[in-house]
Amino acid sequence: MIDLKYLQNNFVEASAKLQKKGVESATLENLQILFKRLKESNAKLESMKAEQNAMSKLFGQYKKEGKDIGELKAKVDANKEAMLPVQEKAREAQEALYEVALAIPNFPDESVPEGANEEDNVELRKVLEPRSFGFKPKEHWELSQINGWIDFERGVKLAKSRFAILKGEASRLERALINFFLDINRKKGFEEYSVPFINNAMMLQGTGQLPKFGDDLFKIEDEDLYLIPTAEVPLTNMYNDEILSEKALPLLMTAYTPCFRKEAGSAGRDTRGIIRQHQFSKVEMVAIAHPDNSEEVFEMMVEHASDILSQLKLPHRVVELCGGDLGFSAARTIDLEVWLPGQNKYREISSVSNTRDFQARRAKIRFKDGNKNRLVHTLNGSALAVGRTIVAIMENYQNEDGTIEIPEVLKRYM
RNA sequence: CGGGAGAUGUCAGAGUGGUCGAAUGUGCCGGUCUUGAAAACCGGUGAGGGUAAUACCUCCGGGGGUUCGAAUCCCCCUCUCCCGGCCA
Numbered sequence: 001m002i003d004l005k006y007l008q009n010n011f012v013e014a015s016a017k018l019q020k021k022g023v024e025s026a027t028l029e030n031l032q033i034l035f036k037r038l039k040e041s042n043a044k045l046e047s048m049k050a051e052q053n054a055m056s057k058l059f060g061q062y063k064k065e066g067k068d069i070g071e072l073k074a075k076v077d078a079n080k081e082a083m084l085p086v087q088e089k090a091r092e093a094q095e096a097l098y099e100v101a102l103a104i105p106n107f108p109d110e111s112v113p114e115g116a117n118e119e120d121n122v123e124l125r126k127v128l129e130p131r132s133f134g135f136k137p138k139e140h141w142e143l144s145q146i147n148g149w150i151d152f153e154r155g156v157k158l159a160k161s162r163f164a165i166l167k168g169e170a171s172r173l174e175r176a177l178i179n180f181f182l183d184i185n186r187k188k189g190f191e192e193y194s195v196p197f198i199n200n201a202m203m204l205q206g207t208g209q210l211p212k213f214g215d216d217l218f219k220i221e222d223e224d225l226y227l228i229p230t231a232e233v234p235l236t237n238m239y240n241d242e243i244l245s246e247k248a249l250p251l252l253m254t255a256y257t258p259c260f261r262k263e264a265g266s267a268g269r270d271t272r273g274i275i276r277q278h279q280f281s282k283v284e285m286v287a288i289a290h291p292d293n294s295e296e297v298f299e300m301m302v303e304h305a306s307d308i309l310s311q312l313k314l315p316h317r318v319v320e321l322c323g324g325d326l327g328f329s330a331a332r333t334i335d336l337e338v339w340l341p342g343q344n345k346y347r348e349i350s351s352v353s354n355t356r357d358f359q360a361r362r363a364k365i366r367f368k369d370g371n372k373n374r375l376v377h378t379l380n381g382s383a384l385a386v387g388r389t390i391v392a393i394m395e396n397y398q399n400e401d402g403t404i405e406i407p408e409v410l411k412r413y414m
Numbered sequence: 415c416g417g418g419a420g421a422u423g424u425c426a427g428a429g430u431g432g433u434c435g436a437a438u439g440u441g442c443c444g445g446u447c448u449u450g451a452a453a454a455c456c457g458g459u460g461a462g463g464g465u466a467a468u469a470c471c472u473c474c475g476g477g478g479g480u481u482c483g484a485a486u487c488c489c490c491c492u493c494u495c496c497c498g499g500c501c502a
Contacts (some may be wrong), residue, residue: 039464046464046471053471056483060432069482076482224492243424243461245442364462371443371459 001361002104004035004097017107020114020323031100034363038093045090048083052076102205103212106358108323109332115322121335122322127306128315130339131396138344138402140394141273144170146402149394150274162263162271162278170390171400173406174281176413177386178256181283181308185383188304190254190285195234197257198225203237206363208329209353215264218278227260231284232380237363239288245368249295250289255385257282274387275347287379288365291357294377298354301381301410302334305350308384312407315339317346331356338388342395349388352381 007014011032033117055076062069113122144150149170153165166174178356186192201224204210209217209229218227228234235253244251259282270276285304289297302318309316321333330353337346360366366373397405406414 012490042463042471049472052469052482057432059482062483073482080482366461368442375462 001101001358002029002107003357003361004101008032008035014107015202018105020108020112020326021105021326022116023104027100027104029377031104034093034097034100037199037248038090038097041086041090041093045083045086048079048086052083053077055079102362105326105328106331108285108330108357109354110123111320112326112332113320113322116324117322118325119131120322122320124316124320124334125309126317128313130315130341133341135400137341137395137398139273140340140341140391143394143398143402143404144273147404159278162276163291164274164277166390172394172414173390173410174386176410177384177389178281178283179413180410181383181386181389182254182256184308184311185254185283185285185304188252190252193235193238193253193255195231195238195255195257197228197260199228199233199237200224201226203240203363206237206240207233207359208362209233212328218260218262228257229261229280230259230380231255231257232286234382235284235286236288236359236365236378239363239365239376241364243373244288244365246290246367246369249367249376250287250293253286253288255284255286256386257284268371273391275391277387280388282382283384283386285381285383289377289379290367291374291377294354294356294379297377298332298334298352298379301352301379301383302336305336305352305381305383308335309338309349311409312393314389314396314407316349316366326349327353329353329355329358331358336384338392340392340395342398347391348385349392350382350384352379354379 002014007028011028014024015028018028019025055072059069059072062072066142115121121316141150141152147169149167151165151167155165158165168393182192198220200208204217204226209226209262217229220226226389234257235255238253258279260279263278266276274280285301286302287294287297306316306318316336316338319335319337321330321335326333333351333353335348336350336352337347339345340347354377356377360375361376363378365376365378367376394404394406397407399405
């Protein structure tokens with residue numbers, strides 16, 4: 001959630017920032033009005049409550065002293081009656097404010113380039129040259145057919161479309177990648193976790209998936225529970241509603257989890273192959289950082305993810321997302337896009353974001369700064385998306401006959 | 415899923431209708447002492463909102479109710495622990 005006090009006091013600036021993310025200024029004006037209304041009704045309610053409390057105290061005193069309480073009771077009853085509509089109004093103001101506030105995206109950083117969609121993202125650098133093939137490289141789904149790696153039909157039978165089965169060598173490759181990623185993350189200082197793949201609604205609100213993006217989530221029937229769309233949710237929310245000691249920061253965490261996404265609104269996109277599935281494997285990094293140095297942690301995470309791709313000898317490029325392509329919670333995001341020779345395109349394989357205090361405010365994650373409590377900064381990034389790494393290995397390591405080499409660094413894992 | 419017990423500050427744990435945001439211990443921070451540390455002693459120390467700062471408001475798992483007044487009484491829910499069932 002954005003800082004409402006900041007919005008209140010710096011409305012023009014705040015509104016200009018959110019314009020980058022396509023938020024109408026009318027929405028913000030409305031939010032400002034709701035905030036003001038809440039403050040007013042709260043002030044009124046609180047003063048009435050103070051009066052009520054004072055009278056109740058008197059009441060006890062009178063009774064003890066044996067004084068007549070008839071008149072006081074009449075006053076207290078009247079005040080109580082008068083308080084009801086004020087209370088109701090304050091409650092409504094609170095609800096109205098939160099409904100709007102929780103749907104406002106994070107402020108983008110000043111450095112975020114202007115732009116409407118991914119066309120306007122800015123390439124920062126390319127890492128490694130794509131190799132030249134002496135033949136026309138195939139797409140991963142063709143290769144999977146040749147090698148018998150992916151069973152699309154039976155995946156669909158078991159669940160529905162956009163579910164697939166990895167078989168044999170491909171399944172082993174997935175396991176190898178998970179281990180490789182976790183090991184390399186651990187060496188970088190990320191503590192490894194194994195977390196629940198199902199989280200409750202409060203946690204999903206903490207990281208920003210709810211209430212606005214419920215349509216993208218698989219919900220457990222009759223329960224207040226959801227399949228996680230990324231390990232960012234459990235890892236970040238481990239510290240939901242906690243106050244950390246300053247010494248503990250930064251907390252660096254990593255976990256492998258399957259991720260479940262409904263992919264609402266992606267109909268027709270990437271329907272062939274395993275680029276976009278309802279369930280996919282991912283190893284995620286999450287950092288809970290001191291607000292003074294979260295940007296350094298961010299750079300470190302980007303470098304680290306890029307380094308993993310380099311170790312796999314996968315050509316990729318580093319891309320800064322423009323305002324329009326930035327996710328809901330992110331102040332800044334850098335994507336790593338891996339080269340897919342079969343598709344003849346760079347495709348996203350990791351996305352590293354600094355959400356600053358946006359998730360921390362929602363999830364109430366704070367740290368002790370002296371004797372005051374301050375919001376932490378939270379960051380997350382894939383290291384890496386496993387399914388897409390398999391695709392990248394298939395396409396980049398293919399031979400003319402369709403067979404696939406295994407990257408050197410993975411050999412000891414297979 | 416069935417039976418019993420419970421949910422209070424970092425933790426342990428008192429508190430059964432008013433002066434209780436909450437005893438005491440512990441932890442943590444600061445100080446005295448010490449070459450340094452430990453021990454001992456002294457002081458400080460829950461969270462959120464509000465204010466220029468005070469006032470002031472809210473919070474004793476969550477929601478509702480009774481009452482002038484609820485951590486304390488009543489109802490519902492959730493969770494935890496123990497016993498049994500089922501089970502990796």
